[in-house]
Every structure is written in C-alpha cells, then in structure tokens.
Amino acid sequence: MNDVATQKTGFWTWLTGLANPTRFMGLADRWIPWLAAITTALLALGLWMSFNAPEDYQQGATVLIMFIHVPTVWLAMFCYLVMSISALGTLVWRHPLSDVALRAAAPIGAAFTLLGLITGSLWGKPMWGAWWVWDARLTSFLVLLIIYLGIISLGRALEEPTQAAKALAITTLVGFINLPIIKFSVDWFETLHQPASVSRLAKPAMDVAFLYPLLTMALAFSFLFATLHLMNMRNEILRRRIRSLKLRAAAGER
Amino acid sequence: MFGKHAAYIIPSYTLTVLVIAGLLLWILATYRKRKNEIAALEAKGIKRGAGGEQ
Numbered sequence: 001m002n003d004v005a006t007q008k009t010g011f012w013t014w015l016t017g018l019a020n021p022t023r024f025m026g027l028a029d030r031w032i033p034w035l036a037a038i039t040t041a042l043l044a045l046g047l048w049m050s051f052n053a054p055e056d057y058q059q060g061a062t063v064l065i066m067f068i069h070v071p072t073v074w075l076a077m078f079c080y081l082v083m084s085i086s087a088l089g090t091l092v093w094r095h096p097l098s099d100v101a102l103r104a105a106a107p108i109g110a111a112f113t114l115l116g117l118i119t120g121s122l123w124g125k126p127m128w129g130a131w132w133v134w135d136a137r138l139t140s141f142l143v144l145l146i147i148y149l150g151i152i153s154l155g156r157a158l159e160e161p162t163q164a165a166k167a168l169a170i171t172t173l174v175g176f177i178n179l180p181i182i183k184f185s186v187d188w189f190e191t192l193h194q195p196a197s198v199s200r201l202a203k204p205a206m207d208v209a210f211l212y213p214l215l216t217m218a219l220a221f222s223f224l225f226a227t228l229h230l231m232n233m234r235n236e237i238l239r240r241r242i243r244s245l246k247l248r249a250a251a252g253e254r
Numbered sequence: 255m256f257g258k259h260a261a262y263i264i265p266s267y268t269l270t271v272l273v274i275a276g277l278l279l280w281i282l283a284t285y286r287k288r289k290n291e292i293a294a295l296e297a298k299g300i301k302r303g304a305g306g307e308q
Binding site for chain 2: 060062064065068069107114115125224232234235238242246249
C-alpha cells in the first residue's frame with residue numbers, strides 16, 4: 001500500500017517537475033532522437049508489410065490506401081483527445097505544460113485530419129464512385145478540421161497568455177463533443193462509410209494479412225505524433241522564452 | 255504496378271509524404287529561427303530571470 005502511495009507521489013513529483021521548462025527541454029532533447037529512430041524503423045517495417053500484403057478480393061490494390069488512411073484518421077482523433085486532456089490540465093490542475101501541449105498539438109492534428117480527408121477521398125472515388133458525400137462520418141470529420149483551424153487561429157489572435165490558455169482550453173472542450181459523433185456516426189446514421197472493423201469488442205472483421213500491416217502503421221503514426229508533438233512543444237516553450245526576454249528588454253528600456 | 259487504381263494509390267502516398275515532410279520541416283525551421291532569436295536577444299545582454307521562467 002505504502003509502495004503504491006510512494007509510486008503515486010513519485011509520478012506526481014516528476015509531473016510537477018516538468019513545469020520547469022528548462023527541465024522539460026532537457027528531457028525533450030534526450031527523447032526526441034530516440035522517438036524519431038523508433039518512428040523511422042516502424043514506418044519502414046509498416047510500409048514493407050503494407051506493400052507485401054495481398055490485394056483485397058473486392059477492393060483490389062486500393063487496400064493500400066487503407067494503411068495510411070486509417071492511421072491518419074485515428075491519430076487525428078487521438079490528437080484531439082490529447083488536447084482535451086491538456087485543456088483539463090489547464091483548467092483543473094493549472095499545469096503550465098498543459099497549455100503548451102494543447103497549442104503544440106493543434107497544427108499536427110490539423111495536418112492528420114487533412115490527410116484523413118484527402119486519402120479518404122482518394123479511396124472513396126474508386127470504391128463508392130464519389131470523391132465526397134455529405135454524410136455524417138465525412139461531414140463530422142470535416143468539422144474536426146474546422147475546429148482545429150479555429151483553435152490555431154484563436155491561439156494566434158489572443159496575446160495575453162493566461163486569457164489565451166483559458167479560452168483555448170474551453171474551446172477545445174466544447175469541440176470534444178465532435179469526437180463521439182465521428183466515432184458513432186456510422187452506427188447512428190445512414191452512411192456510405194463502413195462501420196468499425198478493427199476496434200470492435202468481438203473479433204476484428206479483417207483478415208490478419210491486412211490487420212498486422214495496419215496495426216504496425218498505426219503504431220508508427222503514433223510514434224510519429226509523439227515525436228512531432230514533443231518537437232513542437234519545444235518550439236512553443238522557446239516562443240514563450242522570446243516573449244519573456246522581449247518583455248524584460250522593454251521593461252529595461254523604460 | 256497498381257493496375258487501374260494507380261491514379262488513386264500514388265497520389266495518396268505522395269500527398270501523405272508531402273504533408274508530413276512539410277510539417278516536419280516547418281517544425282524544424284521554427285526551432286532554428288527561435289533558437290537564433292533567443293541567441294540574438296541574449297547577445298544584447300537580455301537574460302532570463304532565475305528559475306527559468308517561461
């Protein structure tokens with residue numbers, strides 16, 4: 001029991017210690033090369049497995065698009081989940097790194113969402129005969145891109161850091177409602193999009209010949225997200241340092 | 255190589271590579287730009303306070 005309490009205290013001390021930007025920067029500098037190396041290795045393995053997978057009996061070679069479409073869509077939604085947890089971190093625990101994590105994740109999430117839309121469209125045309133349909137899944141996913149762009153714009157528009165952090169956190173949490181809509185839209189509404197075929201409580205409705213390359217690519221994209229996120233968090237801390245130095249310089253001139 | 259679907263598969267992979275490479279280059283360029291900006295400010299004698307505030 002005491003061990004558990006000590007472990008919890010130890011983790012909390014480590015987490016609060018990261019509030020010191022210098023300590024976080026040191027940690028990021030050490031982790032980024034390792035994360036980048038793991039991402040490269042996993043991407044190489046995932047691509048090799050994808051291009052060696054057999055053609056699907058219905059979809060033919062277009063099944064190759066699935067190996068990038070599905071991971072980008074998952075990561076676009078996972079990124080928003082990370083931002084929502086960060087928003088709670090800002091509003092509830094007031095951890096200074098939460099706002100850094102939220103702001104740094106937004107452009108990455110927007111890029112993954114854009115890729116999800118592009119690859120989905122390129123997959124939809126040969127399979128459905130249409131580049132785009134205004135159904136619930138596709139429309140709610142387009143809304144996710146608009147939310148990401150809104151959060152990025154809001155962050156750039158607000159100058160005062162504390163106000164900006166609160167506004168971004170609240171906006172992010174309001175936008176969170178879109179995630180279950182995207183996830184369950186295929187069950188709630190009539191749509192061209194297929195229902196969940198991997199994340200099902202029963203056995204995944206996919207042959208292992210496609211499932212293993214897909215899961216490897218998803219893992220590779222997860223590490224890619226972690227690498228890019230840490231790199232962009234480092235940039236956000238540097239932006240704050242520059243602001244602080246400029247304020248100090250302005251105060252000295254008075 | 256991909257038969258009649260090459261026109262959909264090749265752009266999917268090409269655009270994915272381009273968007274991710276663009277994102278990576280933007281992050282790296284921002285890092286370099288901000289590091290240089292901090293170095294320039296510190297060269298003017300402007301230093302951060304004790305405690306390493308943000």
